[in-house]
Amino acid sequence: MDLTTINGLKEYLVTILFLDVDKIKLLSSAANFTYRVDLQQVYKGCMSIIVKHAAPFVANRQDISFDQERLKFEYQALTAINDSEIISLDSIVQISKVYHYDPVYHILVLEDFGDLPTLIQLIDNKQLNTDMTPKLGNELGSFLANFHRWASGNEHLNKRPQNSVNQLPLTLLSLYAQSDIKYDKYLFSDKEKRLFSEVVKLQTKNTMNDVKTFIMGDFWIGNILIDIHSEMNTIQRIYIIDWEMARHGLPSNDIAHFCHQLFMYSYFDNCLLSDIVMSSFLRTYAQLFNLDIEYIKDAAIVLGALITVWAFNFDTDIQETIQLGIEYMTKALATDHTWLNKSVLKHLIRTDYLDTNETSNNSSHEYHSNKFMDTDLK
Numbered sequence: 001m002d003l004t005t006i007n008g009l010k011e012y013l014v015t016i017l018f019l020d021v022d023k024i025k026l027l028s029s030a031a032n033f034t035y036r037v038d039l040q041q042v043y044k045g046c047m048s049i050i051v052k053h054a055a056p057f058v059a060n061r062q063d064i065s066f067d068q069e070r071l072k073f074e075y076q077a078l079t080a081i082n083d084s085e086i087i088s089l090d091s092i093v094q095i096s097k098v099y100h101y102d103p104v105y106h107i108l109v110l111e112d113f114g115d116l117p118t119l120i121q122l123i124d125n126k127q128l129n130t131d132m133t134p135k136l137g138n139e140l141g142s143f144l145a146n147f148h149r150w151a152s153g154n155e156h157l158n159k160r161p162q163n164s165v166n167q168l169p170l171t172l173l174s175l176y177a178q179s180d181i182k183y184d185k186y187l188f189s190d191k192e193k194r195l196f197s198e199v200v201k202l203q204t205k206n207t208m209n210d211v212k213t214f215i216m217g218d219f220w221i222g223n224i225l226i227d228i229h230s231e232m233n234t235i236q237r238i239y240i241i242d243w244e245m246a247r248h249g250l251p252s253n254d255i256a257h258f259c260h261q262l263f264m265y266s267y268f269d270n271c272l273l274s275d276i277v278m279s280s281f282l283r284t285y286a287q288l289f290n291l292d293i294e295y296i297k298d299a300a301i302v303l304g305a306l307i308t309v310w311a312f313n314f315d316t317d318i319q320e321t322i323q324l325g326i327e328y329m330t331k332a333l334a335t336d337h338t339w340l341n342k343s344v345l346k347h348l349i350r351t352d353y354l355d356t357n358e359t360s361n362n363s364s365h366e367y368h369s370n371k372f373m374d375t376d377l378k
Helices: 006-015 070-082 119-124 133-152 172-182 190-208 251-269 272-288 293-309 318-333
Strands: 021-026 033-043 046-053 061-065 093-095 098-102 107-111 224-228 235-240
Touching (some): 119 224, 190 293, 251 272, 251 293, 293 318
Antiparallel strands (some): 046 107, 098 107
16 A cells, blocks of 8 residues: 555555544645544544654655654654653643554554644734743743753663664755755855855764754744634643654754744844744743753854755845855854854853853863753743
8 A cells, every 4th residue: 555645544544543534634744744634433532633654755855765764763752752751731832642653554643733823823924922922932942941951861762773864865954965056146255155065064963973862853933833722812732743853963953943933033024923932932941951052053053054045935135144144154153152142042141151261162062951950930
């Protein structure tokens, strides 16, 4: 059966899981083929489920090979997080529950959160208010900080097989490489092209190294669903979805991905809501999980690369956008403390990082998970 098609998936669900299927919809797919399945009878207490299938190629780039065992890591990650102290039944931030994993057919069946809006949709449609945005940022910052703290010390998780996404040209690194021709006329100088090449090499090294930290890998505002109470106009639940890029890596990667689109809205559109969400997120994260200056630099570098690579996706002046990305990469690589302390990531920086006697250029990539603080968040 061809599980990359609706008919093939239906055959699997009916003959293997014995489900009474009503209808199946193929959702937008990245690495995996992702479907929403409506049922005619209850399964695991639900009338609809999300089904993912890992084919031997990337769903939206079939010319790129894909290790199907990669789905196993996503399954293990979701299971481990759901079983951890990070999430409880009362937690505002939740992730998908796993209902079924099939290592033979490479199928993962997950909880369906329905048609809740993403954070990016709420901002675009101006459906957030300034009263709820600080709490939104605080909750997300708290979740990510506690997740990184837990993941950095989770020996059981870190002993699991390194997932193959680090070897896939599906990550940001592939976008860097593919951008050489597309962006040639906008990267005006040879110096800027060399900078871009340097960033690619640095991120390749960071990605391929066996960093013993587990990260979400695609923590952007399009993967965050928000459930708002219609009458009270308050946030009921926040759902982090699509963990298919989860991997071992640098925590700064998750921070940069979260800030990217919010920063674009704030910088070019003067979007107050984006600025509030981002600043409250960064402040809360910094209170709970202190990052080494090298990781803050890396977050700025990745943010600059994201700005540059995705410049065509925004209704902004492309040259100005790319130059903004180049500024972030250049200043961060130079460890310009004055600039970092004025950048969008300034809320991550502790005052002792700005000690002029600190020689951070030669410091190792080491974040301080042992400095977790039981701080009451206002």
